[in-house]
Amino acid sequence: MRTAVIAAQDPPATGGSGPVPPASGQVEERGLVFEGFAYQCRIVHRSAPLTAPLVLLGGSSQNRYSWQGHEKYLSPLATLVTVDLPGYGTADFLPARYGIDFLAAAVRHMLVELGMPRVNLFGGCFGEVVALRFAQLHPEFVARIVFCGAAKRFPELYTDAVPHLTRAIERGEIEEAAAGLVRLFMSNPGAGQVRRHAAVTRLLHRQFLNQTPDELVKAVEHNTRLLTHGCYEPLPVPAVPSLVFTGEYDTLCTPQMNRELAATMPSARFTTVKEADHLVTVERREESSDLIGRFFTDRPIDGLPYCNAVESPGRAAG
Structure with a gap:
């Protein structure tokens, strides 16, 4: 295994996908190398965090700058980490023979390099696939889990x-x-x-x-x-506080598909956000940030005006 820290470069600020001034906290760009593949992460530091660092793993069309609109809501709570894993964003091309286990190992590598032994883990859409595998293979790093637009089978x-x-x-x-x-x-x-x-x-x-x-x-x-490696392995999931949510009109990873995944996770809760679909974190940015932030700081999520009823599918399945 070859690991190294490489000099971070300023990415292009075009199309709203490049860096903008942070809402709060000092921003650090880190370049890393895992198994010969260079990749980059972005850290918005919080000097007095209320909870463990929050690692945001987004969808396949998102990069480490895609969550800047959420920073003003989430950065007062915790240090935020976003990443272009190998094969995505500005990271090195990653051949398809490298599967989800490899990407999960890259997340672990990043956290070791950043000195973050315990984190709150968010995964949205494809990010959920990687985040779940990471939690399954490296549970010691995970304090809490939130998944959005999730599924255990291909739509x-x-x-x-x-x-x-x-x-x-x-x-x-x-x-x-x-x-x-x-x-x-x-x-x-x-x-x-x-x-x-x-x-x-x-x-x-x-x-x-x-x-x-x-x-x-x-x-x-x-x-x-x-399509080569699949999106789900029935491995144990750490018994940490967990939440799965999506938009009530998600037609890609439907509410039922999200509910099915939640049922495989110990003590996971499930809800849907009103007037939203699969891109709920974009359509209802403030509300989805509030939901994520509440859960990761152990605040109540029942009875929120923008959510439907909160369920406990795992208990019902048991």
């Missing part, structure tokens, strides 16, 4: 869409691929009232069109990785 929408998206990208038909991506992640307008649905649809479409050739290659490899 049919995803497996049906991947071949079409891959072919469109390989043919250079980026507009067609962008339209397909929007259909995949956004709920049908008839599913129910979703906050900022039209604005988020435009944002997602524009972000995909603006991807670099490197990012498109990584997107294809990401889908190959998932």
